Amino acid sequence: MSNPLDGGAGSRVFCAFTEGFGHGRDKMLMGCIADDFTGATDLAGLLARSGAKVNLRIGVPEAAPSEVADFEVIALKCRTEPVADAVAQTRAALAWLARAGAERFFWKYCSTFDSTAEGNIGPVSEALMADLGVSQTIYCPAFPENGRSIFMGNLFVGEQPLAESPMKDHPLTPMRDSNLMRLLEPQVRGAVGLANRLVVEKGAAALKARLAALAADGVAHVVVDAVSDRDLDVIAEACLEMKLMTGGSAVAMPLPRLLGAGGTVAGGAFSAPEGGAIVLSGSCSAMTRAQVAAYLHQAAGFRLDPLELAEHGVGPARDWLAKQDPMAAKIMYATAEPAAVKAVQAKLGVGKAGQIVEDALAELAVLARELGTRRFVVAGGETSGAVTKALRVETLRVGPEVAPGVPWSFTRSAGHDIALTLKSGNFGAETFFDDALGMLT
Numbered sequence: 467m468s469n470p471l472d473g474g475a476g477s478r479v480f481c482a483f484t485e486g487f488g489h490g491r492d493k494m495l496m497g498c499i500a501d502d503f504t505g506a507t508d509l510a511g512l513l514a515r516s517g518a519k520v521n522l523r524i525g526v527p528e529a530a531p532s533e534v535a536d537f538e539v540i541a542l543k544c545r546t547e548p549v550a551d552a553v554a555q556t557r558a559a560l561a562w563l564a565r566a567g568a569e570r571f572f573w574k575y576c577s578t579f580d581s582t583a584e585g586n587i588g589p590v591s592e593a594l595m596a597d598l599g600v601s602q603t604i605y606c607p608a609f610p611e612n613g614r615s616i617f618m619g620n621l622f623v624g625e626q627p628l629a630e631s632p633m634k635d636h637p638l639t640p641m642r643d644s645n646l647m648r649l650l651e652p653q654v655r656g657a658v659g660l661a662n663r664l665v666v667e668k669g670a671a672a673l674k675a676r677l678a679a680l681a682a683d684g685v686a687h688v689v690v691d692a693v694s695d696r697d698l699d700v701i702a703e704a705c706l707e708m709k710l711m712t713g714g715s716a717v718a719m720p721l722p723r724l725l726g727a728g729g730t731v732a733g734g735a736f737s738a739p740e741g742g743a744i745v746l747s748g749s750c751s752a753m754t755r756a757q758v759a760a761y762l763h764q765a766a767g768f769r770l771d772p773l774e775l776a777e778h779g780v781g782p783a784r785d786w787l788a789k790q791d792p793m794a795a796k797i798m799y800a801t802a803e804p805a806a807v808k809a810v811q812a813k814l815g816v817g818k819a820g821q822i823v824e825d826a827l828a829e830l831a832v833l834a835r836e837l838g839t840r841r842f843v844v845a846g847g848e849t850s851g852a853v854t855k856a857l858r859v860e861t862l863r864v865g866p867e868v869a870p871g872v873p874w875s876f877t878r879s880a881g882h883d884i885a886l887t888l889k890s891g892n893f894g895a896e897t898f899f900d901d902a903l904g905m906l907t
């Protein structure tokens with residue numbers, strides 16, 4: 467049988483776009499697609515750690531790129547979209563990356579495998595596999611540095627199984643099972659299997675042999691255990707020839723080194739655009755709740771109540787923001803405890819509650835920019851999607867990390883240079899907001 471790790475030359479994307487965008491196809495080492503914005507910055511930040519050049523593009527660009535980086539990351543906002551939309555968006559991203567010269571691809575989702583029952587992770591993987599003509603891929607959302615590990619196919623957050631962690635109460639994607647095979651099976655048509663830690667521990671050759679054996683048995687979707695960065699090195703090495711890898715950001719971290727990218731390591735001193743700063747938080751994750759509480763001790767704060775927003779609109783929040791000193795520390799947040807979120811959702815519906823908050827924070831971000839804000843700290847994956855869209859951000863240059871998986875990035879919005887950091891719910895220390903802005907002073 468053909469090599470299961472090799473998509474072959476006849477894959478559909480390459481057939482469809484053999485002409486490319488008309489520049490060196492060999493320049494991009496990997497094309498990456500992320501299912502939300504903070505996921506994309508997380509991945510981009512970890513890749514940039516190596517010194518590799520990383521571009522982050524918000525949505526699928528309409529035009530050909532004027533230049534490509536070692537790693538191109540396309541940020542989508544498709545985690546909770548209907549399956550068909552998510553599949554269409556990711557396939558469009560794959561096609562753009564292929565035309566821009568990518569020959570290897572990475573499908574990035576959350577390290578807590580965030581998905582609904584109709585989840586998009588599996589269907590998107592299967593669609594990308596079909597486009598690339600590959601018969602097998604891996605699933606490795608582990609991020610040991612942030613406490614996400616996988617053992618015997620079960621995902622842990624710190625010492626808690628996923629379904630006992632705060633993720634069980636997520637507003638949009640409550641995770642009620644910790645077993646990745648059980649979560650994935652209903653989402654895919656192909657067979658699901660496991661390469662467990664005992665195999666990974668033996669090294670890349672053993673893992674490669676296990677993947678080949680599973681492929682020979684017709685297993686298309688392989689969950690791979692990882693509890694440490696060393697495991698991730700083994701997995702990345704074993705899967706280097708795969709045309710499509712899927713996972714959290716951390717399993718991609720060894721790829722720049724393995725693919726021969728690198729340079730001056732990002733970090734250290736850097737210049738950020740001058741101007742005011744704001745923290746916008748729509749994340750209700752446990753860590754964000756602690757971060758908001760901590761930051762309220764040192765910054766002026768405005769709490770957005772979804773019920774008030776539904777009744778009175780964003781006017782009061784806009785008025786509050788307009789009265790603030792543009793240069794002073796400030797936070798606007800909808801962040802609330804799980805019981806409060808549930809109560810609001812019961813009244814407004816889950817979708818509408820989320821949308822109202824996202825729309826409000828997006829509008830406030832635009833107002834903040836108009837008032838002279840140039841440094842934006844945004845908490846929440848969906849929230850970041852809404853904010854970057856409103857700011858009409860297109861391509862970001864990825865800079866140094868504030869915390870593992872959360873880099874600063876630099877871009878332009880309405881003719882202004884701005885700095886943005888997009889934080890996924892549970893990332894960062896309790897002092898994250900202050901840490902982030904402190905790096906820019």
Ligand code: ADP
Pocket residue numbers: 504636637638748749750751754772800801802806807810811819820821822823824845846847848849850889890891892
């Ligand atoms: P995270 O990264 O923590 O998952 P997200 O921004 O992705 O954060 O998701 C949080 C969702 O919860 C968003 O859709 C947001 O609008 C919504 N939300 C925020 N605050 C509230 C609230 N007080 N009540 C209901 N929903 C809320």
